Amino acid sequence: MSTQLQFSLRTMSSSSTKFCFFACLLLFTLSHNLVAGQSDKVKLNLYYESLCPSCQNFIVHHLGKIFNTNLHTITDLKLIPFGNAHVSDDLTVTCQHGEEECKLNALEACAIRTWPNQRLHYRFIRCVETNTNAWESCVKKYGGEKAINDCYIGGLSKELILGYANQTLRLKPEHKYVPWMTLNGEPLYENIGDFVDLVCKAYKGKAALPQLCYSSVLSQRTMLKLEFSYVDEAINH
Secondary structure (H helix, E strand, O other), X not given: OOHHHHHHHHHHHHHHHHHHHHHHHHHHHHHHHHHHHHHOOEEEEEEEOOOOHHHHHHHHHOOOHHHHOHHHHOEEEEEEEOOOOEEOOOOOEEOOOOHHHHHHHHHHHHHHHHOXXXXXXXXXXXXXXXXXXXXXHHHHHHOOHHHHHHHHHOOHHHHHHHHHHHXXXXXXXXXXXXXXXXXXXXXXXXXXXXXXXXXXXXXXXXXXXXXXXXXXXXXXXXXXXXXOEEOOOOOOO
């Protein structure tokens, strides 16, 4: 092989190595920015139970603002379906509004598992909470019937609910009622109705704030009044 050809190959090899290095560096930088962007989102957790009237009202009529606008671009929403239920020493779960509530909590936990995407599992849960007596129609409407059915009938639903129980019962400070919402780990208490405004104020990321944050609707809103379901409240079934 001629010296000129060997030099040419070495040059090409060196150029390829540099190209690969910079391409990998660019990919790493972009990936890091994507992860950082996700971590910059405001963490909004909703602790609820399926048959609590105020939970239903909040989920159906108010929480959808996150997905009906572009507020979801700065919000990391997590739904935790356990609420004021109790777990006995033998891991039996007793729900505040009876066995039907335990069933619906488990179905919604399975939906969250089936559709990890927040928008997708929210639309299913909203459908269920709109009319809990017709939850089967929501399964037929959005699909995932086999996955949800397998999750509910098998042991996975119990595992998921016990996981949500652990998250709920480890809250500091302890939750006093539902719906209970935390923003970046801090409880909103009765200010749950102001969650949009509070998310906008809490966001410190680099992305532009959603238009909703500048909307006159925020300054003209009426106070959301909810009748909370308290932890030790007796329910007649």
